[in-house]
Amino acid sequence: MGEKQTYDLSHGQKRFWVQSQLDAQSSAFNQSVAVRIRQAVNTAYLQQALHIIVERHFILRTVITVVEGVPKQVVLEQMTLNVPVSDVSDIGEETAWAEVQKEIQTMMNQPFDLEQSPLWRAQIYKLAEDDYIFHICMHHMIEDGWSMDLFFQELFHIYQALEQGTSLRLPDLPIQYIDYAHWQNQQVLTGKLNSQEQYWKSRLNGELPSLQLPLDFPRPTVRNAPAAVEKVTLDAELCAGLEQLNRRYGTTMFMSIVASLNVLLARLTQQEDIIIGTPVAGRNQKQVRNLIGFFVNTLVLRNRISRDITFSQLLQQVKDECAGAYAHQDYPFDQLLQVLNRPRRLNRAPLFDVLINFAAGSKSEENFGGIPMERIKLGNGAEANEFDWTVIVESVNDEMVISLSYGTDLFTPLTMRRIGAYFRNIIAGAIQEPEQPVWKMDYIGVEERTEMNRINDTQKTYPAGVTITSCIQEQVARAPHAVGVVDGSKAVTYEEVHLRSNQLGQLFSRYGVRPNSLVAVMGDRDVPLLTVILGIMKAGGAYVPIDPDYPQSRIEYMLNDSSCRVLVTDTRYFGRMLNHLPASIETVICLDETVWGESEWIVRLREMRGHEAEASFIPVKVQDIPVHDLGLENIPGEDDLAYIMYTSGSTGQPKGVMMTHKAVLNTLFWLQDTFALGQKMSSHRRRLPVSQTRCGNGSGR
Structure with missing residues (x-):
C-alpha cells in the first residue's frame, strides 16, 4: 500500500x-x-x-x-x-x-x-x-x-x-x-440493497411534511448560531412506570420515548404526519466491531398520528415502524437522499428536523490500572448540528436524562424549558393512562394552565341588540357637530357623515341592497368612501373591500366568489372593470372624484340577458335624495353581516371571512374599555387617522 x-x-x-x-x-x-x-x-x-x-x-x-x-x-x-x-x-x-x-x-x-x-x-x-x-x-x-x-x-x-x-x-x-467503505459501496452498486431501497422509497413516498415547530425567531437563511441544551430528568418512579408500560405492550424504552416525542411534536405543530431521525451503530458485521471509524447510519421513522389514535395504538405503530427501519438499516442515508432527490435548503436538515439518539448508559468513570478514570463534561452538553432539535436520552443510575439540544437562532431558553416540561408531562400521562387519545392528553402544567385561564378570562357583558349604524346614530345625537373624521386637512362632523350616508343608504336600497346583501367597494380611502360604507350598512348590506391595486385575477376572483350584485367604484377604475364584471353584478355605482361637493353619482344598470345586452347610464343627484329616514339606521340586526374580508391567499385561494355587526362591536367595545378614548382626551389623541392606502388592504373595519 x-x-x-x-x-x-x-x-x-x-x-x-x-x-x-x-x-x-x-x-x-x-x-x-x-x-x-x-x-x-x-x-x-x-x-x-x-x-x-x-x-x-x-x-x-x-x-x-x-x-x-x-x-x-x-x-x-x-x-x-x-x-x-x-x-x-x-x-x-x-x-x-x-x-x-x-x-x-x-x-x-x-x-x-x-x-x-x-x-x-x-x-x-x-x-x-x-x-x-x-x-x-x-x-x-x-x-x-x-x-x-x-x-x-x-x-x-x-x-x-x-x-x-x-x-x-x-x-x-x-x-x-477502507475495506468496509469498499464493501459498503459495492453493496449499493451491485444492487444487493435494492429491496431495502424499495422499502425506504415506499415509506417516504408522496409529499413529505416539513415540521412547523413554534419558533421564537424567523428561520435564518443560513444557520450557524451556537447550540444550547435543556435537560429533562425522569426520576426513578417515572422510569419504573415506563418499564411497566413497556412490559405491558411488548415495547422497549426507546419505543415509548419515541412515541412520547411524536405526541409532543404533533401537539406543538398540530401536524398528523411526523418524521424524525435516529442513528444506528451500523456495526452488524462482526469484522467491524473492533474498528475505529465512522459506521453510524441514520434511520427515518415516519408515524401518522390520526385524530382518534390512543397512546397505546401509537406505541404499537412506533414498534412496527422501528422494526421495519431496523430490518432495513444497511441502506445508506446519503444514498437515500440521492434517490429521493428532494431539494436541499441550507437552513434545514434533509427529511427531518428532529433527531433522537438513545445513548448507552452513562459511564462517567472507567478503570485505569485500578484507579477510576473520570470522563470530563465538555461545554454545556449541547450538540451543534443541522437539526432544530437533537434529543439525547441517557440512563443515569435509576433515572433517565433527556437532553434537548436546540439552535439559539430558533428558540429561547424559556421556550425550551416549557417544551421540556411538556415532554415530561406527556410521558407521565402515557404511563398513567395509555388508552387515552393522544390529542386529548393534557400536557400543560398546573401553573401554566392557571396563568392561561387568567389571561383568557375575558368574558364581559356588552350592550345587546346594537349595531354599527345604531352606535353612529347615538353619537350623532350626543355630539352632532363634533369632528368625526379627519382626512388630511379636511375635518367632517358626525352629522355630516350621518346625513350623507343616509342619502346613500336610500340610494342603495333602490337598487336591491337588503340585509346581508353584499356590495363590493373598490376605491381610495377617503371621506366619501366612508360614507359609502355606512350607507351600505344602513341599507342592511355588507361591504366587500377590494383594493384597486390587486392583480386583475384576484379582483375577478373576489367578485365571482362573493357574488356581489352591486359594485361601488369611481370613474378612474370603472373603465378597466367594464369587460371583467361577473354575471352576478347587476348595478355599478360610480363616484367621481368630487362627489363630496355638488357632483352627481352615475348609476350603471346592466340587464344580464345575453351578449346583446346594453349598458345604460342614469345620472342621479345625491342631493335630490331625502336626508331623513328615521328607520334607516335600524334596518340591520346585530347578527347581520357588516363586511366580508378576504384573506391573502398565501396558502391557497383567498377566503372570505364574514364579520357581523356584533363581532365588530365586540372588538370596538374592548378597544374602548382598554384604551378609553373619551371627550376629555386631547383632540390629537381622539382623532383616528384615515389611512391613505386603498381599501381592502386588510384593515377596512
Whole structure:
C-alpha cells in the first residue's frame, strides 16, 4: 500500500465531506473527549500507547484528498505524532483547571483541514503529580461514539501492558476502514440493497411534511448560531412506570420515548404526519466491531398520528415502524437522499428536523490500572448540528436524562424549558393512562394552565341588540357637530357623515341592497368612501373591500366568489372593470372624484340577458335624495353581516371571512374599555387617522 493509493469514501464520509465544503471553517464535526486520571502517569508510555493505536487503525492515518473532483481516502504509511504535555501544576489547582478548560475549548473550536494529517489532535495536561487530563479531538469522518469507547479501551490497555511489562493482547483486525467503505459501496452498486431501497422509497413516498415547530425567531437563511441544551430528568418512579408500560405492550424504552416525542411534536405543530431521525451503530458485521471509524447510519421513522389514535395504538405503530427501519438499516442515508432527490435548503436538515439518539448508559468513570478514570463534561452538553432539535436520552443510575439540544437562532431558553416540561408531562400521562387519545392528553402544567385561564378570562357583558349604524346614530345625537373624521386637512362632523350616508343608504336600497346583501367597494380611502360604507350598512348590506391595486385575477376572483350584485367604484377604475364584471353584478355605482361637493353619482344598470345586452347610464343627484329616514339606521340586526374580508391567499385561494355587526362591536367595545378614548382626551389623541392606502388592504373595519 503506497502513500498515493486512494480509496473510496464510505457513504457517511461522503455526506460529511459535502457538508464540510459548505463551511470549511466550521468545527461542527469536531468530536472531543477528555478524561481525568487521578494517579501518576508515565506520559512516555501514554504517547507510545497512542502510537500503537495509530499504527493499528489505518483510519487514524487517513486524510481526504480530491482526485478529478471526487473525494478519496489516502492512508499515510508514516505519520509524525505530536502529543504535547502541558504542565500547569505550578499555578494553583483552580487556575490550572481554568487554563486547561480554556485550552480544550480552543482545540475543540479549531477546524480540521481534511487534506492535512492527522484528522485528530491530542494533548496531555499535568495538574499535579497524581492528577492528569488526557484530551483528544477527532473529526467525525474518522470516528463515532463507539469508536471513542474503543479508543480509550485500547489506549489504557496498552498503557497498562507497557507499564507492567506484560504482553499486549488486542483483538485481531481482519479488515480496515477502507475495506468496509469498499464493501459498503459495492453493496449499493451491485444492487444487493435494492429491496431495502424499495422499502425506504415506499415509506417516504408522496409529499413529505416539513415540521412547523413554534419558533421564537424567523428561520435564518443560513444557520450557524451556537447550540444550547435543556435537560429533562425522569426520576426513578417515572422510569419504573415506563418499564411497566413497556412490559405491558411488548415495547422497549426507546419505543415509548419515541412515541412520547411524536405526541409532543404533533401537539406543538398540530401536524398528523411526523418524521424524525435516529442513528444506528451500523456495526452488524462482526469484522467491524473492533474498528475505529465512522459506521453510524441514520434511520427515518415516519408515524401518522390520526385524530382518534390512543397512546397505546401509537406505541404499537412506533414498534412496527422501528422494526421495519431496523430490518432495513444497511441502506445508506446519503444514498437515500440521492434517490429521493428532494431539494436541499441550507437552513434545514434533509427529511427531518428532529433527531433522537438513545445513548448507552452513562459511564462517567472507567478503570485505569485500578484507579477510576473520570470522563470530563465538555461545554454545556449541547450538540451543534443541522437539526432544530437533537434529543439525547441517557440512563443515569435509576433515572433517565433527556437532553434537548436546540439552535439559539430558533428558540429561547424559556421556550425550551416549557417544551421540556411538556415532554415530561406527556410521558407521565402515557404511563398513567395509555388508552387515552393522544390529542386529548393534557400536557400543560398546573401553573401554566392557571396563568392561561387568567389571561383568557375575558368574558364581559356588552350592550345587546346594537349595531354599527345604531352606535353612529347615538353619537350623532350626543355630539352632532363634533369632528368625526379627519382626512388630511379636511375635518367632517358626525352629522355630516350621518346625513350623507343616509342619502346613500336610500340610494342603495333602490337598487336591491337588503340585509346581508353584499356590495363590493373598490376605491381610495377617503371621506366619501366612508360614507359609502355606512350607507351600505344602513341599507342592511355588507361591504366587500377590494383594493384597486390587486392583480386583475384576484379582483375577478373576489367578485365571482362573493357574488356581489352591486359594485361601488369611481370613474378612474370603472373603465378597466367594464369587460371583467361577473354575471352576478347587476348595478355599478360610480363616484367621481368630487362627489363630496355638488357632483352627481352615475348609476350603471346592466340587464344580464345575453351578449346583446346594453349598458345604460342614469345620472342621479345625491342631493335630490331625502336626508331623513328615521328607520334607516335600524334596518340591520346585530347578527347581520357588516363586511366580508378576504384573506391573502398565501396558502391557497383567498377566503372570505364574514364579520357581523356584533363581532365588530365586540372588538370596538374592548378597544374602548382598554384604551378609553373619551371627550376629555386631547383632540390629537381622539382623532383616528384615515389611512391613505386603498381599501381592502386588510384593515377596512
